[in-house]
Amino acid sequence: MSNTATLEVNGQKHELPLVTGTENEVAIDVKALRGATGGVITIDPGYKNTGSCESGITFLDGEKGILRYRGYSIEDLAEKACFLEVAYLLIFGELPTKEQLDKFYADIKAKSVVDDDVRKIVDAFPKTAHPMGVLSSLTSALTAFNPSSVNVDSEEAMYNSVVKIMGKFPVLVAWTMRKQQGLPLDYGDSNLDYVENVLKMMFKKPNEEYVQNDIIVRALNKLLILHADHEQNCSTSTVRIVGSSHAGLFASLSAGISALWGPLHGGANQAVLEMLEAIKEDGGDTKKYMAKAKDKSDPFRLMGFGHRVYKNFDPRARIIKKAADEVLGDLGVEDPILDIAKGLEQEALTDDYFVQRKLYPNVDFYSGIIYRAMGIPVDMFTVMFALGRLPGWIAQWREMRLRKEPIGRPRQLYIGENLRPFKDIENR
Ligand code: ACO
Numbered sequence: 001m002s003n004t005a006t007l008e009v010n011g012q013k014h015e016l017p018l019v020t021g022t023e024n025e026v027a028i029d030v031k032a033l034r035g036a037t038g039g040v041i042t043i044d045p046g047y048k049n050t051g052s053c054e055s056g057i058t059f060l061d062g063e064k065g066i067l068r069y070r071g072y073s074i075e076d077l078a079e080k081a082c083f084l085e086v087a088y089l090l091i092f093g094e095l096p097t098k099e100q101l102d103k104f105y106a107d108i109k110a111k112s113v114v115d116d117d118v119r120k121i122v123d124a125f126p127k128t129a130h131p132m133g134v135l136s137s138l139t140s141a142l143t144a145f146n147p148s149s150v151n152v153d154s155e156e157a158m159y160n161s162v163v164k165i166m167g168k169f170p171v172l173v174a175w176t177m178r179k180q181q182g183l184p185l186d187y188g189d190s191n192l193d194y195v196e197n198v199l200k201m202m203f204k205k206p207n208e209e210y211v212q213n214d215i216i217v218r219a220l221n222k223l224l225i226l227h228a229d230h231e232q233n234c235s236t237s238t239v240r241i242v243g244s245s246h247a248g249l250f251a252s253l254s255a256g257i258s259a260l261w262g263p264l265h266g267g268a269n270q271a272v273l274e275m276l277e278a279i280k281e282d283g284g285d286t287k288k289y290m291a292k293a294k295d296k297s298d299p300f301r302l303m304g305f306g307h308r309v310y311k312n313f314d315p316r317a318r319i320i321k322k323a324a325d326e327v328l329g330d331l332g333v334e335d336p337i338l339d340i341a342k343g344l345e346q347e348a349l350t351d352d353y354f355v356q357r358k359l360y361p362n363v364d365f366y367s368g369i370i371y372r373a374m375g376i377p378v379d380m381f382t383v384m385f386a387l388g389r390l391p392g393w394i395a396q397w398r399e400m401r402l403r404k405e406p407i408g409r410p411r412q413l414y415i416g417e418n419l420r421p422f423k424d425i426e427n428r
Helices: 033-037 074-080 084-090 099-108 118-122 133-145 155-181 195-201 214-226 234-243 249-261 268-281 286-294 313-329 337-347 352-356 363-373 378-402
Strands: 002-008 012-020 026-028 056-061 066-069
Touching: 012 033, 033 313, 066 074, 066 084, 066 313, 074 214, 074 313, 084 099, 084 195, 084 214, 084 378, 099 155, 099 234, 118 133, 133 155, 133 249, 133 378, 155 195, 155 378, 195 214, 214 313, 214 363, 214 378, 234 249, 234 378, 249 378, 268 286, 268 337, 268 363, 268 378, 286 337, 313 363, 337 352, 337 363, 363 378
Parallel strands: none
Antiparallel strands: 002 012, 012 026, 056 066
């Protein structure tokens, strides 16, 4: 295969280098195009066809339904690893030895206390505030309490920021939920493992002994692993682009949390459950909602269906569907919402509209059902997604800094007014 692509612009031919990735994906390098053509750029709103970086973290093949972190299949990781091992793998590139994992967790625990003044910020939010807004604000506020985390010019400084946020973020997640529920804020128990501690911090009641449920711990481990990274999605691209200005890690993550909040991205897990509830309240008529989703004059979309890159199936959805069955079975939960979800899935998989557009259930179609069975409030679902995505965002931010990537600054095609004379206010 030739290692260049030829592009003809205004009768002049330009040879553009082809770049090949380790999985034989090919990209046309257009870096020099603008200079060579005297100003011609490429345009691709939504970046449907544009690679923003080279990355060695996550590989996904949307046609074949493949997802791998650092070369390991998502199926293996979800089955065999714990969340903290996967976090280490994503951030540092290799599965940790026992010693490396122990040290990583010890360093995280050593930095997990959140300044007590952050409580005052938590107190200032109304109980009705959306947890994603609260989480994004608290994550941003952490910079003020840890100013050294901004200047990360050495690997050591970077490591310190990483363990700080891995330790403090679960506390913020738990506080966000406890504030909403009027529960006292808690620091958990650093004798527990990472995921166990998250659950205890979230659910411990002041007047009851807390009893750990292993089914829930296993399920949360799996959910967090499935969400841990997904290459250059909206929130990850946001983290990388904010970080590319050399804003600190916490500020970059806060921006990523805001990006994740939207219903077309991480907010879909909340939207799915609200949609399933609405269908149940409306008598459970899935056909009616299928028709609405297909009606172009109706803005309704079947939430949890479709994905920008998975056009055959989302491998995470397969794992999570099985996990939902297991968790609900193990916990003895009978949830009519699950039957509605299964009914919708069956109809969509055989419906021409969905088949032709390659719209399949995505990871969020089933995650909300598991979160609900765990007792997590619906508007906390996207917060749980953020907790899972944290190591991915960190890994991508760290990679961007270590590769010394330039500041992210896209170009545009201007379609506004040409130069016109200024009009005095009385003449407008
Ligand atoms: N319900 C009904 N129709 C849909 C849906 C849906 N969920 N998703 C896409 N379509 C239709 C579109 O109307 C469009 O139809 P057209 O070609 O006749 O105009 C076609 O399928 C292609 O849709 P696009 O929006 O162009 O696809 P894109 O790749 O830009 O969007 C997205 C992907 C945003 C995920 C979309 O499928 C969607 O809105 N899904 C529902 C929200 C959701 O579940 N988001 C979670 C994504 S996963 C995650 O972030 C973890």
